[in-house]
Amino acid sequence: xxxxxxxxxxxxxxxxxxxxxxxxxxxxxxxxxxxxxxxxxxxxxxxxxxxxxxxxxxxxxxxxxxxxxxxxxxxxxxxxxxxxxxxxxxxxxxxxxxxxxxxxxxxxxxxxxxxxxxxxxxxxxxxxxxxxxxxxxxxxxxxxxxxxxxxxxxxxxxxxxxxxxxxxxxxxxxxxxxxxxxxxxxxxxxxxxxxxxxxxxxxxxxxxxxxxxxxxxxxxxxxxxxxxxxxxxxxxxxxxxxxxxxxxxxxxxxxxxxxxxxxxxxxxxxxxxxxxxxxxxxxxxxxxxxxxxxxxxxxxxxxxxxxxxxxxxxxxxxxxxxxxxxxxxx
Amino acid sequence: xxxxxxxxxxxxxxxxxxxxxxxxxxxxxxxxxxxxxxxxxxxxxxxxxxxxxxxxxxxxxxxxxxxxxxxxxxxxxxxxxxxxxxxxxxxxxxxxxxxxxxxxxxxxxxxxxxxxxxxxxxxxxxxxxxxxxxxxxxxxxxxxxxxxxxxxxxxxxxxxxxxxxxxxxxxxxxxxxxxxxxxxxxxxxxxxxxxxxxxxxxxxxxxxxxxxxxxxxxxxxxxxxxxxxxxxxxxxxxxxxxxxxxxxxxxxxxxxxxxxxxxxxxxxxxxxxxxxxxxxxxxxxxxxxxxxxxxxxxxxxxxx
Numbered sequence: 019x020x021x022x023x024x025x026x027x028x029x030x031x032x033x034x035x036x037x038x039x040x041x042x043x044x045x046x047x048x049x050x051x052x053x054x055x056x057x058x059x060x061x062x063x064x065x066x067x068x069x070x071x072x073x074x075x076x077x078x079x080x081x082x083x084x085x086x087x088x089x090x091x092x093x094x095x096x097x098x099x100x101x102x103x104x105x106x107x108x109x110x111x112x113x114x115x116x117x118x119x120x121x122x123x124x125x126x127x128x129x130x131x132x133x134x135x136x137x138x139x140x141x142x143x144x145x146x147x148x149x150x151x152x153x154x155x156x157x158x159x160x161x162x163x164x165x166x167x168x169x170x171x172x173x174x175x176x177x178x179x180x181x182x183x184x185x186x187x188x189x190x191x192x193x194x195x196x197x198x199x200x201x202x203x204x205x206x207x208x209x210x211x212x213x214x215x216x217x218x219x220x221x222x223x224x225x226x227x228x229x230x231x232x233x234x235x236x237x238x239x240x241x242x243x244x245x246x247x248x249x250x251x252x253x254x255x256x257x258x259x260x261x262x263x264x265x266x267x268x269x270x271x272x273x274x275x276x277x278x279x280x281x282x283x284x285x286x287x288x289x290x291x292x293x294x295x296x297x298x299x300x301x302x303x304x305x306x307x308x309x310x311x312x313x314x315x316x317x318x319x320x321x322x323x324x325x326x327x328x329x330x331x332x333x334x335x336x337x338x339x340x341x342x343x344x345x346x347x348x
Numbered sequence: 349x350x351x352x353x354x355x356x357x358x359x360x361x362x363x364x365x366x367x368x369x370x371x372x373x374x375x376x377x378x379x380x381x382x383x384x385x386x387x388x389x390x391x392x393x394x395x396x397x398x399x400x401x402x403x404x405x406x407x408x409x410x411x412x413x414x415x416x417x418x419x420x421x422x423x424x425x426x427x428x429x430x431x432x433x434x435x436x437x438x439x440x441x442x443x444x445x446x447x448x449x450x451x452x453x454x455x456x457x458x459x460x461x462x463x464x465x466x467x468x469x470x471x472x473x474x475x476x477x478x479x480x481x482x483x484x485x486x487x488x489x490x491x492x493x494x495x496x497x498x499x500x501x502x503x504x505x506x507x508x509x510x511x512x513x514x515x516x517x518x519x520x521x522x523x524x525x526x527x528x529x530x531x532x533x534x535x536x537x538x539x540x541x542x543x544x545x546x547x548x549x550x551x552x553x554x555x556x557x558x559x560x561x562x563x564x565x566x567x568x569x570x571x572x573x574x575x576x577x578x579x580x581x582x583x584x585x586x587x588x589x590x591x592x593x594x595x596x597x598x599x600x601x602x603x604x605x606x607x608x609x610x611x612x613x614x615x616x617x618x619x620x621x622x623x624x625x626x627x628x629x630x631x632x633x634x635x636x637x638x639x640x641x642x643x644x645x646x647x648x649x650x651x652x
Contacts, residue, residue, distance in 0.1 A: 108550055
């Protein structure tokens with residue numbers, strides 16, 4: 019078995035709110051193996067972005083806190099690391115792409131300066147070298163006339179180009195882990211496809227591991243090899259993408275797939291009607307003892323309401339947490 | 349649709365972008381300067397201020413009459429021989445007072461405003477950036493200074509120490525930083541929650557770096573405007589203190605001229621009115637510039 023590059027174990031993140039303590043992530047285990055793209059999928063508020071911020075150790079404290087767990091990067095526990103050490107890690111070993119390219123760049127500095135900044139912060143090179151590297155990075159992410167474009171300001175670029183700049187910034191120091199937090203949500207569909215192609219391409223070249231956070235099963239199908247499905251801060255199912263898409267074990271995963279128009283490879287296949295998942299994610303301050311998905315689950319059993327289902331292995335590298343599996347009803 | 353067509357349409361966007369005309373790159377500062385130049389009132393203010401600076405900084409070398417010397421009969425009206433603007437109750441040349449006294453007035457105005465900006469910016473940026481108890485403590489201190497009667501407090505400071513240009517500037521700065529602090533705090537509060545601050549953290553910029561090199565440049569436009577307006581306010585404040593007799597009696601300034609001649613306002617209007625006009629023009633010039641900077645740096649007002 020290959021050693022995981024990044025291993026999140028039993029992570030628990032809590033937030034103090036007016037209504038009490040909200041457990042936004044609970045008992046989360048995720049491993050990223052070298053060379054892969056791992057998708058994390060789930061609805062808004064299911065803890066996807068919090069997982070990313072926990073890995074970067076950028077959870078706002080207070081009101082948030084990482085209550086429990088370990089996050090190991092090649093064996094080193096980042097949650098125990100000093101702030102100084104984390105500063106070395108951020109943007110260098112682990113870097114991040116944000117959801118909103120329109121607001122994630124500083125409007126008063128040129129994009130070249132901002133990419134060079136990352137290089138200056140982490141590598142003992144001079145300004146001239148850093149600038150040269152920034153221009154090379156812009157070229158690598160497919161921006162035409164990079165020498166000229168590097169001197170431009172964010173407001174002079176389109177959303178797609180800004181996201182390319184963000185990717186250039188994130189990859190400037192050749193990170194081992196790249197966290198992409200909904201990198202294409204704010205972009206046009208055609209630009210989405212370009213950005214995905216770019217990410218795949220760069221991933222092959224640099225060998226970085228990508229943690230792709232999205233709510234779009236289509237994006238997962240296109241990009242990832244493995245997927246983790248999250249619900250209300252918990253992992254409900256994980257496994258190889260192909261297997262999960264064709265044979266989802268958890269009713270929530272099935273629901274997520276059911277509400278995306280024909281993901282089937284073969285267009286002549288009989289199409290299933292689109293379905294939705296009724297209801298919304300419950301308030302995280304008032305989760306009961308049982309499965310958090312039970313109130314919205316069409317197949318819920320009595321037991322689901324008062325006891326958390328254990329994780330069961332349902333296939334090769336495929337796990338799900340649902341009482342139906344335990345009861346052999348799927 | 350053949351396969352070739354398909355692959356071409358996938359490659360098309362980059363080539364389209366390459367063919368796309370790259371717009372001229374205009375530095376935001378240059379853009380602001382261009383907008384400022386288009387504003388007639390602001391340019392007028394700038395010309396006026398330059399004129400006043402020439403008058404107070406260069407003309408003294410050519411008009412060397414000592415403003416404390418007796419040059420003619422007391423309370424001579426303007427147009428008198430040897431005293432173009434007339435003389436005051438001690439027979440001192442008012443033109444000499446205007447020429448030589450301006451630098452003290454401007455120095456007090458500028459240094460008091462600088463002090464106000466330095467204190468206000470430090471307090472406001474720390475409070476806005478760190479929030480929590482830092483914000484609580486600093487804002488309570490700011491409110492304490494805000495509710496003090498400013499003129500009285502400044503008078504106490506000046507009266508405690510020897511009235512000099514430095515004390516007056518210090519007193520004015522100490523009572524007028526609260527507006528800058530509140531503005532800086534609100535800007536820092538707004539900007540610190542924006543995505544590019546999160547992005548800056550994710551490439552591991554330090555707090556100090558984020559405050560000075562990420563948030564401050566973005567918070568600059570309203571603060572520059574506030575600083576300009578603070579200069580005008582400080583000049584008026586200095587005039588007020590001098591009028592009440594709290595000025596260095598050994599340094600000629602416009603406020604001092606008004607203050608020392610206030611008893612003769614009814615009999616010799618020129619002794620008070622002429623320095624008053626110069627104070628008015630200076631404050632007007634600074635305010636027009638401040639307004640122009642506001643319009644030039646505020647994107648919402650640009651299209652007007």
